[in-house]
Amino acid sequence: MNLSSFTAPATAVVIGASGGIGAAVRQHLEDSPVFNDVIAFRRPALDLKDEDSIRGAAASIDRPIDLVFVATGVLHTDSYQPEKALRQVDPQAMQDVFAINTIGPALVAKHFLPKMRKDAKSVFAALSARVGSISDNRLGGWVSYRASKAALNMVLKTAAIEHRRSRPQSVLLALHPGTVDTRLSSPFQRGVPDGKLFDPAFSAGKLLQVIDHVQPDDSGSFYAWDGQPITF
Numbered sequence: 347m348n349l350s351s352f353t354a355p356a357t358a359v360v361i362g363a364s365g366g367i368g369a370a371v372r373q374h375l376e377d378s379p380v381f382n383d384v385i386a387f388r389r390p391a392l393d394l395k396d397e398d399s400i401r402g403a404a405a406s407i408d409r410p411i412d413l414v415f416v417a418t419g420v421l422h423t424d425s426y427q428p429e430k431a432l433r434q435v436d437p438q439a440m441q442d443v444f445a446i447n448t449i450g451p452a453l454v455a456k457h458f459l460p461k462m463r464k465d466a467k468s469v470f471a472a473l474s475a476r477v478g479s480i481s482d483n484r485l486g487g488w489v490s491y492r493a494s495k496a497a498l499n500m501v502l503k504t505a506a507i508e509h510r511r512s513r514p515q516s517v518l519l520a521l522h523p524g525t526v527d528t529r530l531s532s533p534f535q536r537g538v539p540d541g542k543l544f545d546p547a548f549s550a551g552k553l554l555q556v557i558d559h560v561q562p563d564d565s566g567s568f569y570a571w572d573g574q575p576i577t578f
């Protein structure tokens with residue numbers, strides 16, 4: 347992994363390093379010659395539902411951060427599954443999905459963006475999902491997950507506008523990793539065409555290539571693993 351658009355020795359933060367994609371991103375960064383400092387957070391040290399833990403995690407970092415990669419997210423738990431129809435919408439489940447997929451990353455941005463490097467390229471990237479694209483929604487279903495990712499995209503776009511005022515070389519991104527073989531996708535892999543279910547290491551490598559290529563003008567955008575932009 348090259349990542350030569352960043353200034354060595356660089357510092358990366360991976361949030362959700364226990365996840366399928368998060369663990370693979372962490373591994374790639376640790377193997378890269380540019381990032382000599384890779385700080386990984388996971389529960390319980392950083393819980394997206396506990397702002398104090400997010401504040402504390404950010405405060406524990408005493409050097410400028412070059413890359414924050416937010417690899418957390420939820421689609422289903424032991425208590426709920428994504429809705430097949432509107433009649434299945436449950437307020438508790440929907441609140442939980444928003445707490446993890448939207449509000450948590452917004453709080454991570456709130457506490458980590460002020461710690462980003464000012465004098466060179468920096469990237470704050472969060473995993474969204476193509477199904478969060480409003481213009482691309484042809485199938486319906488998965489109301490809470492889709493809505494939480496569309497709202498996440500808006501959080502990132504809004505934060506990008508504010509953040510570029512103090513850090514003109516910053517890039518904020520929403521990323522779609524493809525369909526990746528993890529705990530999150532495991533109940534939904536049956537219809538995936540051959541060759542389209544990615545290994546986490548493959549997806550993580552592609553996402554880091556996208557991160558390496560983006561420029562400040564791309565800030566606030568939504569990109570897929572293959573570098574193609576996705577319309578909101």
Ligand SMILES: NC(=O)c1ccc[n+]([C@@H]2O[C@H](COP(=O)([O-])OP(=O)(O)OC[C@H]3O[C@@H](n4cnc5c(N)ncnc54)[C@H](OP(=O)(O)O)[C@@H]3O)[C@@H](O)[C@H]2O)c1
Binds near residue numbers: 395421475524528530
């Ligand atoms: N896999 C796919 O096909 C796919 C497709 C499109 C988008 N995505 C997106 O990619 C992201 C990562 O998914 P994945 O496939 O790698 O899933 P995963 O293996 O299930 O990882 C999810 C991660 O989120 C963390 N997390 C959940 N709730 C949390 C909380 N309250 N506080 C802190 N961390 C929390 C989990 O931590 P614990 O280990 O503590 O539970 C885990 O590290 C998600 O945003 C997902 O929407 C995935």
